[in-house]
Amino acid sequence: MRRHGMTTRTTRRGVLKGAAAASAVLAFPAVLRAAPSQMVIATGGGKLEETYQKVIYAPWTAKTGIKIVGAPNTSAKLKAMVEQKAYEWDLCQVAAEFAAQAAQQGLLEPLDYGMIDKSKLLGGTAHPHFVMSDVAAYHIAWNTKNVKAGAEPKSWAEFWKAAGRRGLWKRPFQTMEVALMADGVAKDKLYPLDVERAFKSLDKIKSSTLFWNTGAQSAQILIDGEVEVSATWNGRVHDPKRAGAPVDYHFNQALFVSDAWAIPKGAPNKKEAMEFIALAMSAQSQADFAKHIPYGPTNTAALSLLDAVTKEALPSSEANFAKGSFLDVTYWADNGDRVGELFNKWTL
Amino acid sequence: MAGGYAWLLAAPAAFLALFFAWPLVRVVWRGFTDPVLGLGNYARVFGDGPYLRVMLNTIETAATVTALCLLVAYPVAYVMAKTRGRWLQIMAALVLIPLWTSVVIRSYAWMVVFQRRGVLNDLLLATGLVDAPVSFLPGALGVHVGMVHIMLPFMVLPLLSSMRAIDGTLLRAAEVLGASPTKVFWRVFLPLSLPGLNAGVALVFMTSLGFFVTPALLGGPQHMMAAVLIEQQANTYLNWGMASALSSTLLVVTLAIYVVYLRVSGGAADAALVR
Structure with a gap:
């Protein structure tokens, strides 16, 4: 509570005033503490x-x-x-x-x-x-049983056109960026986001997209074949892929997050x-x-x-890093609330 | 209440004042003062953003879940009220056991049932009712079934206690006076079970308004509930003024609905008993 905080400050000031001899010590708390x-x-x-x-x-x-x-x-x-x-x-x-x-x-x-x-x-x-x-990556992943080898989407544009159902995160960050890349925006020209263009791009796939809520969910729907392709984070599909689950991914046009x-x-x-x-x-x-x-x-x-x-x-790593681009955290700090509101409105 | 024992309430009242009422006052206050004094947050809530739509969604979902819970729970409670001994214990256990499992786990379990290669689709495909898997998720069906499953005990228990308190001689008196079983139910049993019904409806409806996990996991983005919006504002955007304004709006809406419900149901109960 703020009031409590003020009391603490007053007390500290009182101590400083009252104990003049101690002030030299208190001036260097980091040294003596x-x-x-x-x-x-x-x-x-x-x-x-x-x-x-x-x-x-x-x-x-x-x-x-x-x-x-x-x-x-x-x-x-x-x-x-x-x-x-x-x-x-x-x-x-x-x-x-x-x-x-x-x-x-x-x-x-x-x-x-x-x-x-x-x-x-x-x-x-x-x-x-x-x-x-x-550095983690939000990238394209697919179910290897339902998507034949070689037929996997190589880019977000292909991801948008992929047959079947696709999965995207139910949040604006990262999802807006990939929507723009799907519409042809270059990976280094994303910011400031063209919000209207991103929504128009998302409109095209709204009815065939499962918007997942958590990273664990994104991996589960991919592995269970609930969706053919999905955006997910590499940490979520790395271990299942190694363990032999029917899932694969690549870093093309990945969005790097930290x-x-x-x-x-x-x-x-x-x-x-x-x-x-x-x-x-x-x-x-x-x-x-x-x-x-x-x-x-x-x-x-x-x-x-x-x-x-x-x-x-x-x-x-050098090879993978060249394939993607970094999320602009400053953009989201400045615009998150506003774009988030528009995104929520779009989803309804 | 006997006036002499009112002091017994002093400790709980102080506890509530300190840990419930005071924080609540601060939340409401914050909605008007953060980031600046004024109605800015409320202008956004009642503006053309997603907020009102989500409030309506929330109320609609809570109302549907409450109605479904009542439909399922009333017969269950009715049978339980007529049962004694071992069978009652078994039924009570069946009603209560789901309460011991976390809401998150139960929501994930429903995902397993409803997904494209899930139990339900396997069954439908095997029986030849459908040729291709049906997409149940994300969807209203999942949200409603998942929420009803979680809320059911909160409807059954108050109904049961109310029904068990009904004096059997009243029912027999009605029969003796020539009422048909249907008439006995509608004119005597149902009105006497209304206190439990009202408690159950209020409990399920209020709790459903604040649901978070189940609609988030089983519902699509269009099933967003108020709690999700409030969480986003509080946690993701650290906009506590807006989170407070949304919470206060939900609180006022809830109270308003409750007051109206009490008036209507109270009136209905009186009317049923007087008729």
Whole structure:
């Protein structure tokens, strides 16, 4: 509650006024404050968190003695935390387009790129308030039993014309972009989105499209043959394909999306959080992560630590990265609510 | 109520005031003040965006689900009310067991039943009723069946408790006085079961208005419910003013419908008993 926050501030001011002798100490809290014994990091959980535990949390704890506690990265919670100055997280990993939105509302701490090395990062991944940590792809996938080899859609235009039913995400981000590519917009000329043109393109397939809600659902409808072709994220079909499920995919005209590390504005252990992000963004950490989950590194130096087979599955390996384009998170931070409203209206 | 024991309510009342009423006041307040003081959020809600349409969708879906629940639950409760002993226990268990499974899992289970290569289509194809799989998903059928399945216990239980409280001698008296079984049901049993029916209808309707997972998974984009819009505003766009305005609108609509329903059903109950 805001009132509670104000009380805290007043108290702190009172302390500063009353204890003049202590003011010298309080001026350098970062120097004198003991390092925390644990930090809370909010992520998407599941396999992602398990992997971080293995490849980043464990080395971090070994190095600093600071334990890591996981938490779900519920987006509304970030806002509530910062508004009420009651911090439960020291840092978080969220979808980059959400980070951009949160940064715009002043909910994130500026990152210290003196501590986090951005010299090797992919262009556009280091933002003042968040840094993108991986590259996933929203791409074309198909059921190999129902779509004959060679007949799979090579582009979004072909995806739009594919026989049978197709699947797309029930959200405007990414779906609007592929609708424009289907209508012939070049992958590097997507922004600012021509919203009307995207809806006209979507109109053509509305009746033969199943709009799915979650990534798990997109993989399930593909594998079960509920749809012939679907857009999905590479992390959702990579493992099933390897396990022999009737699903395949490619990166042509893929739209690259990211998760990002960020620190809630005013969070107490800022210095340690920056150090953690610096470690997480290192080539070694990112390479180790990519060996477990097929989300490619944003640190290009990580690629040289990976073998050819692993790189084949990663959206940000040289060969795959050239086939697609990045989602413009700033566009969505500026226009998400407005375009989202139009999208909801279009779906009804 | 006996005045001497009113103090017993002090603790729950304080709890509700602190953890329910006060947050609610803040939500309503926020709808008028975030991002700026004024009616901006409400102008959007009642403007030509998707919001009113989704509100209507929500009310329509909740009303359909409530009606279907009542149709299914009334005979079930009726039979249960007439049953004693082991069979009653078995029936009660069958009604209650679904409550122990999460709504998400049950919604996914319905997806398995309804999908193109699902159980239902296999059955239809095997019996030759259809030549090609029918596309049930996403669709209204899935949404309604899924929601009715989840809400059914909330209709059966109040109906059952109301029916079991009905004094059997009243029914026999009606019979003795020459009423046919149909007449006994319509003129005596049904009116006496109305308290349970009203409670069940209110419970199912109100809960259905806030449904999120089932319509999101089983319904198409055109089946969007108010809760989905509110979640989008709160979580995706961090537009809490708009989320508050939408929540407050849904709350007022719900209360208004409830008041009207109480008037109508109360009137109907009185009329049925007086006739």
